[in-house]
Amino acid sequence: MSPQSPLPTDPDAWGAFLCAVPAPILADTAEQLTELALLEERFGNVDAHMIADAVRGDPLMTMRVLSHAGRHRGEHQVTEVQTVTAAVVLMGIGPFFRAFPPAGLRVLEEELRTGADPQRLDEAMRLLERAWRTARVVTEFELQHGDPHAEAMQGAAVMHNLAEVLLWWRAPEVARRLGRDPDEDRQRELLGGTLVELQQALMSHARLSTLLRQLLPRPHEDEHDPERGSLALLRPQRRLLALSATLARRAELDPPAGLALEELEELAQWLALSTPAAERLAIQALL
Structure with a gap:
């Protein structure tokens, strides 16, 4: 994006922009x-x-x-x-x-390595590492859960923060101002909406399947959501993916952190395990 080009002002416009090339x-x-x-x-x-x-x-x-x-x-x-x-x-x-x-x-790597800004490649690779970690974790959870959507879950996992990666490619100045794990106020200030909204807009403009879009977080989930019924049916898969992403993100902290007790109890419920067994599985999934 050249300095003269106007920036998109809402998630839908950002989604179209990131899919345009x-x-x-x-x-x-x-x-x-x-x-x-x-x-x-x-x-x-x-x-x-x-x-x-x-x-x-x-x-x-x-x-x-x-x-x-x-x-x-x-x-x-x-x-x-x-x-x-x-x-x-x-x-x-x-x-x-x-x-x-x-x-x-x-x-x-070649495109982001050009120029005098090594942060672009470093930050994109950090986000990709998080995505790979999320996919590894969700694979371990799905092996225990035994789910017919396992491959789709892996696809959703590796793409769950793709919008941020693409921002470092096409709009690095915006990505830099967002910073790491920005709060929603910061996201709305710079994107006209949240990263969740942008990710959903990106997947919609890319014509990805309804299942993949439903597996990832969605904005404004309430009783008026037209997909409320199918989302309820996918609740185990959606929660396992969300817990996997949370675990992958906290693994980056110094020192690394795991799931909170209530999150471990929820994981144990979905996987029909004891809470200590769920905690051991969560630790094993990061190795």
Whole structure:
């Protein structure tokens, strides 16, 4: 964004702005996709699971793949695409590499490393580390919970703070003024709304599935929410994801902190464990 460009003034406008340009992806993802593209060209034996394994740990590429699937749904396709694996199966291997040629994918580390501002890359990677930690924690919880939405939960986990990562890419001056874990007053001052609202707007503009949007925090959840019924059905998954994100964030503190007693008791209830067992699982999930 140039200094002359007007800043968006509300979360919906920010969501549109952050989706307006294809996001760069992580260097490791670009390298793995390059290798898979060569493998497919030579031997034709790449499958959807191999591509999903390369993509699902990258919030940026995860969003791009799911966004592509959402934007190219057939008129007779009733079911939304909720996972990277399903998106690649739907696209096909050849069309996937035509839609995302590795040589044409920009790399986040290279873009944020340019210039004299190392904070951009450092802060983006800190947020990505938090997302990966959240995904690891929610995976451990889901193994105990035994849930059919496990892969979608992982996708939601790695993308739960994607809006902040994208702010460091496209609007670093705003991200810098927000600071780390800003309160809602600060968020409203700089974004015209909260980060929760911005994340939801981003996912809506990216055409991500209803399930993924419902798994993440939503603003203004009340009796008038048109999705109240389906949100109630997803309450265990939503709370496990929220507790995972809380645990991942507190692990960054010095010294690191865990879940509070009431949070551990809630976790124990959802996982049908004793509170001490839930605490041990929470500690183990961070290792």
